[in-house]
Amino acid sequence: xxMKKNILRFNHPRTLAAGLIEEIERTGIRTxxxxxxxxxxxxxxxxxxxxxxxxxxxxxxxxxxxxxxxVDSLDARNRAYxxxxxxxxxxxxxxxxxxxxxxxxxxxxxxGRNFEGDILLAEQLAMIECxxxxxxxxxxxxxxxxxxxxxxxGIRLIYTSDMYLGARYVDRILDSxxxxxxxxxxxxxxxxxxxxxxGRLFDAVLEREGLKANCLIHVGDSFVSDGERPAERGIIAxxxxxxxxxxxxxxxxxxxxxxxxxxxxxxVVAAQYAExxxxxxxxxxxxxxxxxxxxxxxxxxxxLAERCKEERIERVYFVAREGYLLRQLFEQIxxxxxxDHSKKPKTYYLGISRLTTFLASTKNFSLREITAAxxxxxxxxxxxxxxxxxxxxxxxxxxxxxxxxxxxxxxLPPFFKEWSPxxxxxxxxxxxxxxxxxxxxxxxxxxxxxxxxxxxKDSRVALVDVGWSGQIQDNLxxxxxxxxxxxxxxxxxxxxxxxxxxxxxxxxxxxWTHADYSHMGWFGxxxxxxxxxxxxxxxxxxxxxxxxxDTGQFVExxxxxxxxxSRQKEAKxxxxxxxxxxxxxxxxxxxxxxxxxxxxxxTDTMPYARMMLNRMVRFPSSEEAGWFLKINNVSDLxxxxxxxxxxxxxxxxxxxxxxxxxLRQSFWRYGVAAIGRGxxxxxxxxxxxxIYTIPKKQQSLCEGILFNAPAPASAARIGIxxxxxxxxxxxxxxxxxxxxxVEIGRKQARILSLHTATSPLRLKEAxxxxxxxxxxxxxxxxxxxxxPYSDALSVKGFIMRASRGYEFIRRSVHYIRNCI
Numbered sequence: 001x002x003m004k005k006n007i008l009r010f011n012h013p014r015t016l017a018a019g020l021i022e023e024i025e026r027t028g029i030r031t032x033x034x035x036x037x038x039x040x041x042x043x044x045x046x047x048x049x050x051x052x053x054x055x056x057x058x059x060x061x062x063x064x065x066x067x068x069x070x071v072d073s074l075d076a077r078n079r080a081y082x083x084x085x086x087x088x089x090x091x092x093x094x095x096x097x098x099x100x101x102x103x104x105x106x107x108x109x110x111x112g113r114n115f116e117g118d119i120l121l122a123e124q125l126a127m128i129e130c131x132x133x134x135x136x137x138x139x140x141x142x143x144x145x146x147x148x149x150x151x152x153x154g155i156r157l158i159y160t161s162d163m164y165l166g167a168r169y170v171d172r173i174l175d176s177x178x179x180x181x182x183x184x185x186x187x188x189x190x191x192x193x194x195x196x197x198x199g200r201l202f203d204a205v206l207e208r209e210g211l212k213a214n215c216l217i218h219v220g221d222s223f224v225s226d227g228e229r230p231a232e233r234g235i236i237a238x239x240x241x242x243x244x245x246x247x248x249x250x251x252x253x254x255x256x257x258x259x260x261x262x263x264x265x266x267x268v269v270a271a272q273y274a275e276x277x278x279x280x281x282x283x284x285x286x287x288x289x290x291x292x293x294x295x296x297x298x299x300x301x302x303x304l305a306e307r308c309k310e311e312r313i314e315r316v317y318f319v320a321r322e323g324y325l326l327r328q329l330f331e332q333i334x335x336x337x338x339x340d341h342s343k344k345p346k347t348y349y350l351g352i353s354r355l356t357t358f359l360a361s362t363k364n365f366s367l368r369e370i371t372a373a374x375x376x377x378x379x380x381x382x383x384x385x386x387x388x389x390x391x392x393x394x395x396x397x398x399x400x401x402x403x404x405x406x407x408x409x410x411x412l413p414p415f416f417k418e419w420s421p422x423x424x425x426x427x428x429x430x431x432x433x434x435x436x437x438x439x440x441x442x443x444x445x446x447x448x449x450x451x452x453x454x455x456x457k458d459s460r461v462a463l464v465d466v467g468w469s470g471q472i473q474d475n476l477x478x479x480x481x482x483x484x485x486x487x488x489x490x491x492x493x494x495x496x497x498x499x500x501x502x503x504x505x506x507x508x509x510x511x512w513t514h515a516d517y518s519h520m521g522w523f524g525x526x527x528x529x530x531x532x533x534x535x536x537x538x539x540x541x542x543x544x545x546x547x548x549x550d551t552g553q554f555v556e557x558x559x560x561x562x563x564x565x566s567r568q569k570e571a572k573x574x575x576x577x578x579x580x581x582x583x584x585x586x587x588x589x590x591x592x593x594x595x596x597x598x599x600x601x602x603t604d605t606m607p608y609a610r611m612m613l614n615r616m617v618r619f620p621s622s623e624e625a626g627w628f629l630k631i632n633n634v635s636d637l638x639x640x641x642x643x644x645x646x647x648x649x650x651x652x653x654x655x656x657x658x659x660x661x662x663l664r665q666s667f668w669r670y671g672v673a674a675i676g677r678g679x680x681x682x683x684x685x686x687x688x689x690x691i692y693t694i695p696k697k698q699q700s701l702c703e704g705i706l707f708n709a710p711a712p713a714s715a716a717r718i719g720i721x722x723x724x725x726x727x728x729x730x731x732x733x734x735x736x737x738x739x740x741x742v743e744i745g746r747k748q749a750r751i752l753s754l755h756t757a758t759s760p761l762r763l764k765e766a767x768x769x770x771x772x773x774x775x776x777x778x779x780x781x782x783x784x785x786x787x788p789y790s791d792a793l794s795v796k797g798f799i800m801r802a803s804r805g806y807e808f809i810r811r812s813v814h815y816i817r818n819c820i
Contacts, residue, residue: 006231009223009239013142016219016240020146023217023236024155031211032150033187033235035196035220036161036170040143041177042245044136044273044590045597046252049259051077053597054129058110060599061121070112080105088193094200098166098190099126130169135593139177141279143219147182157183160205160218162197162225164190185209197222199229206233247805254804259598264793266600267608268760268801271295274590276754282583283749285576287757288624289583292616293537296494296514297584298591299609301329303513303602304464304492305337308345311710313490314458317350319465319472320557324349324540324734325581326464329588336596345462348453349731351557352446353545357475358388359442364435365426380416382408382425389438399431443479445548449555456485463491466535467527469499470510477508488711494534495527498703506711513602514610518702521791522690522773523610526617529693530668532633533617538581541574541737543567544634556730569632575745576627578738583758611761611792614769618670618686625671633667683768687775694776694785701786763802770795 008023010016023029034040043050055074062069071079080102085095103122108114147157163170167186174183187205194200206213213234220226220239227239255272258265274294276287308316318327327347338344365386382405383396391399396408403424416422425431455461463473473491480486488507493500495515504510515524527534543560560567594600620628666672673685695701773790780787 006234007223007227007237007239009227009241011241011243013140013146013240013242016238017142017146017149020217020219020238021149023238024150024153027236029215029217029236030154031156031158031209031216033158033160033205033216033218034143034147034183035218035222035226036159036174037163038221038245038249039140039219039226039240040147040159040174040179041137041139042248042278043252044138044275045269045594046249046256049252049256049269049598050129050132050136052256052260053132053599054125056597056599057128058107058125061124062110065117067111067115069110071110073110076110077102077106080109091193093193094189094195094198096162096164096189096193096195098188099129099164099169100166101190102164103129126169130165130172132597133165133169134173134176135597136273137173137177138277139179139279144178147179151182156185158185158187158205158209159183160187160196160201162189162195162201166190196220196225196229199232202230202233202235206235251801251805254801258797258801262797263600263604264607265797266598267295267299267605267611267793268797269598270298270591270594270600270605271608271760273594274587274758275760276586276758278755280754281751282754282757283579283746283751284623284757285579285627285745285749286583286586287752287754288627289537289580290587290754291583291758292612293580294584294587294591295605295609295612296534296616297326297329297538298333298588299602299605300494300513301326301333301588302337302591302595302605304462305330305334306602307490307492307511308334308462309337311460311462311490313460313462314345315348315454316345316462316464317348317453317455319463320349320351320353320545321540321542322466322535322538323464324731325538325584326466328585330464332585332588333592333595336592346454350453350463351449351545351548351559351730352472352476354472354475355388356442356446356545356547356557357472357479359439360446361443361475361479362388362435362439364432380412381410382412385412389435391434395434399425399428402428442547445550445555446479447483448550449548449557450480452554456483456487458487460488460490463489465491465493466531466538467493467495467500467512467515468497468531470496470503471499473510474503474508481507490710495524495531497528501702506709509710514606514613519791520694520701520786520788521610522776522788523607523614523790523792525788526610526614529670529689530617530628532667533628533631533671536573536628536631536633537577537584539577540734541571541578541741542734543570566634570634573631574737575741575748576631578741579745579749581738582742607791607793608761611766611769614792615761615765617668618690618772619682619765619769620671620674622675622677625668625674628668629666629671629675679768683772683775687772687779690772690776691779691783691785694780694788697784697786699786761798763798766793766795766798 008019010019020032024032037043037047045053052074055072055077059069059073062073081097084097084101084105088095088097103125104119107118107122107125111118150157159170159174161170165173165188167188170188171186174180185208187201187208189195189201192201192204194204196202202218205211206216209216214236216230217236217238218226218230220237221242223239223241227237230237252272255265255269259269271291274290276282276290304316307313316327316330318324318330327349330347334344382400386396393408400406400408404421405425412422413419450456463476465472470491470493473489477486477489486507488509491500491504491508491510493510493512495517496510496512497517500510500512501518515521515527517525517528519525543562543564545557546560547558548555549558562568562571616624669689670686673689674682677685773788777787779785
């Protein structure tokens, strides 16, 4: 058989598998060899990026040990490798070495000499490289199924790889990818200093296996190393050209080159690293949570962990209900920032809410309480005003009669602040007695609950919520600020409004990560256009905190009953939300590993996170808009009003008045505009809506804000004792509910491949987003509005990344550069 006939090419692993089994049945061949990387397994990052990460680890370790670095750690590796392969060449071998041979010369080259502990450090370095490779690889399920079928048929299976790691480490990587116990022998170039691409490794395989060339089949992805070289020796070569993965590898190569010079590209690197593995299945909601929501909330939690480290905060309190997921993401991501679980702050799920902190901080009904109550509802009446107090209707009727108000449900007149009956209501003696009684009860129980959670143990604590105005934090601070042991509360939010700035003080600090209303970053400001959605996707599957109860041993929060009508309506959305959260969990796991390897900061990943935030809010697909528009939004400040976020059917552009009316009434205008629209229409609608929501130039963006600074940290309190933790049963219950919701959600959803559904932001999406941004800038210029700036990644990077996914373009660019 000629060499060309010995090479069989396939465009997909499944067609190769069918052809291979057919060939075995035809020829009776009993030994099959497989290439490893890009055949049996694939990487989450370019191989050079993994080496770069290992070199970074070595540099950090040497710095921590106080050892001088004479040669950059990556350059030192290249020098050591060059010296070792020169020695191999003198011995008549191919130019390759094993990792075990490389690490000690590498370490010594970096420092410039031998030193005490260099052997131990070299061993650790080898283990780190293996760990990073294991974490960065996943199997090709088609080949995994193939080798298992061949194993069942009694075929002898070996793997043959051009890889410096050596079989010792490749075995571990394959085991972690599901290939444990499959292969009978291993032939790795690093162990033999013989390469596939020279053909000499195949000679060694035939000799050691005692085979004739026509009794061996080799499978791989390289036409030269896995095709021509074995075929020259008479080995039957099966070469697969999986174009999807080839393009993916070329894009990862671009990511590696870009991240070395542009740290802000790390967000794309992290998203690529977190992409679902081949064969990984799930619901569209899971894919959305992993692809779109994951980058937003992972970077938020990442920045939170960094701020805790910078401010030496030892206790972090996550506000119920949104805090349950955020706390879990923190537990996943924080070790990558702190480096050691023992240094990571303690975390608590804090059962407080707008309602309970409002009651605890209320002494009478002043302008502050009126504003808070009316911000909770679009209908201004006596009943909605006093809803947070949970007063009986008989009391309300009696109160209204005393004040000269006929109907507690009737809308208050526009001039109600000057209305005499309204003034008599606020001054009513019985009402103020009832307010103080209820406030006192909640105040005492809340303080005891906070004491149990160690809230007063340290001089500074972090309080975490999604956003926006800091009302819960402000209420909490006002309730406890008279205590001598009241800590500085350090609030960290995804986004903050002007009200948050008005409320904050050095002792009651609030700051933002993604968006702030006084800053004109266009991508980040999208958060304010859909606050309900951002809160909904992280809420836990239980009712809001409505009070506290003394069990005799400790104080426990009480939550809105599952039988409550508003909670029942809200619970219908829990399965879908649980799927979103499952996707976010998966993203954060890989994000944490990528952060550990590549050492990127939240500042590095924030531009990409803002792009995905903008993608979520302003550019949803029709399906995504349908998910969110059906979510029930429940008021949690005493009333049980339930609002839908908007209607789920398209309004024709031929009915402009109806369209405008629906847009005004919806909580999410972009979602309404996305239903049944094409991309061009969506771009135009998004631009118009965005321009409309940007303030005029005459309006100050930071009116009334004093940009003060947080107070300096004081020494931690001593001798107060450890906090009493009564959270475990609650957290276990929430986790069980979440798992149940995931199961229900998966039964209701369709299942698809998550690999393609979780890829980083695509070029067509980036182009649409940036085109809209340019239209908004032009519109703001002509309409006299503040002109937004870009706080995200440039579209140029996405164009270059997409073009690198095609080999002929990559080669053309390389050729042109060489010519120039």
